[in-house]
Amino acid sequence: MAVEKQILQRLYSEVFNGSYEMFSQVIDIFVAETPTSMRELELQHSKGDLKSVVHIIHTMKSNAAALGATRFEELCAKIETSARTGRIPCFRQWYEELGAEFSVCSEELRETMHEVAA
Numbered sequence: 001m002a003v004e005k006q007i008l009q010r011l012y013s014e015v016f017n018g019s020y021e022m023f024s025q026v027i028d029i030f031v032a033e034t035p036t037s038m039r040e041l042e043l044q045h046s047k048g049d050l051k052s053v054v055h056i057i058h059t060m061k062s063n064a065a066a067l068g069a070t071r072f073e074e075l076c077a078k079i080e081t082s083a084r085t086g087r088i089p090c091f092r093q094w095y096e097e098l099g100a101e102f103s104v105c106s107e108e109l110r111e112t113m114h115e116v117a118a
Contacts, residue, residue, distance in 0.1 A: 002105035007068030008116045020117045027113050030063055031106045038099060041079075045091055053083045069105040072098065 016023045037060050044052035061076035075098045082088045 001108070002069060002071055002101065003108045003112050004068035004070055005112055005116065007066075008109075008112055011066065011068075012116050018117075023117065024113055027067065027109050030067055031109060034060065034063075034102055034106070038095075038102070042095060045088065045095075050083045050086060050088070053088070054080055057083065064105070067109060069101075069109065072101045072105045075101055 011026075012018065012020075012023045016026075037056055041053060041056045041060070044050075044056060057076050057080045061073050061080060064070075064073040064076060075094060079088060079091070079094050079098070082090070082094075088094070
């Protein structure tokens with residue numbers, strides 16, 4: 001499972017007080033904006049701007065953690081930790097894994113969103 005349902009349930013009930021509109025909006029924003037963040041991540045890496053890479057990937061990691069997308073969060077953490085050392089030797093491989101995991105978790109987020117609010 002790419003998404004921890006109990007984290008989404010807690011988010012829905014405790015943070016959004018059962019407001020499906022706000023809850024779904026946060027998920028929709030994550031799903032819509034992450035591909036843009038990923039493209040920017042790749043661009044900044046190609047420029048060698050690791051400070052920007054750290055900023056972008058840290059934000060992506062935090063957003064994923066808040067939504068219970070733990071595998072996506074772990075991949076972000078791996079890239080962030082490596083970038084903080086000054087180089088990312090496996091960037092292409094990790095970036096591709098991140099993209100594949102995003103595909104899985106975004107679909108699962110949308111499915112789980114409806115289950116949690118039911």
